[in-house]
Amino acid sequence: xxxxxxxxxxxxxxxxxxxxxxxxxxxxxxxxxxxxxxxxxxxxxxxxxxxxxxxxxxxxxxx
Amino acid sequence: xxxxxxxxxxxxxxxxxxxxxxxxxxxxxxxxxxxxxxxxxxxxxxxxxxxxxxxxxxxxxxx
DNA sequence: GTGAATTGTCAAGATAACTTTCCATTTTGA
DNA sequence: TCAAAATGGAAAGTTATCTTGACAATTCAC
Numbered sequence: 001x002x003x004x005x006x007x008x009x010x011x012x013x014x015x016x017x018x019x020x021x022x023x024x025x026x027x028x029x030x031x032x033x034x035x036x037x038x039x040x041x042x043x044x045x046x047x048x049x050x051x052x053x054x055x056x057x058x059x060x061x062x063x
Numbered sequence: 064x065x066x067x068x069x070x071x072x073x074x075x076x077x078x079x080x081x082x083x084x085x086x087x088x089x090x091x092x093x094x095x096x097x098x099x100x101x102x103x104x105x106x107x108x109x110x111x112x113x114x115x116x117x118x119x120x121x122x123x124x125x126x
Numbered sequence: 127g128t129g130a131a132t133t134g135t136c137a138a139g140a141t142a143a144c145t146t147t148c149c150a151t152t153t154t155g156a
Numbered sequence: 157t158c159a160a161a162a163t164g165g166a167a168a169g170t171t172a173t174c175t176t177g178a179c180a181a182t183t184c185a186c
Binding site: 078079080090091094095097098100104 | 161162163164165172173
């Protein structure tokens with residue numbers, strides 16, 4: 001899956017740590033997802049969508 | 064997470080095996096997801112949404 | 127230009143998502 | 157009614173997701 005996390009973070013001027021804190025996951029998890037090393041679980045994808053106020057499909061797309 | 068798989072299958076008169084075949088996963092995976100034993104991965108959630116022609120959020124909700 | 131913050135990544139370990147095989151129970155239909 | 161199909165779930169194994177801790181490289185602010 002591809003994702004728009006880096007851009008969405010940049011728009012809000014959030015560090016990976018800021019996002020990790022908001023999501024209650026480790027910074028390494030945010031980095032791994034953002035750089036495409038692995039996909040988030042579905043519950044985490046929902047939390048990410050919530051944090052950005054977007055639908056999952058607006059953040060994640062198949063590659 | 065809760066999900067509407069059982070109803071969506073019933074609307075289409077699909078067995079768990081029918082859905083599993085369409086998704087290219089085992090029938091036990093469909094059963095486990097449907098009965099809430101575990102959540103699908105994000106890629107599988109996307110495939111499920113595709114198969115039903117719905118958004119992920121229309122199929123899965125937090126519980 | 128130096129120090130702090132940010133980012134990328136690795137390693138090792140835990141837990142969750144999936145597989146195949148198998149069996150018991152329930153539902154369906156002729 | 158009785159067989160076939162469908163469902164629910166256990167066990168054991170693999171892979172993916174996530175953790176903490178660490179370290180190097182890059183970017184940022186003064």
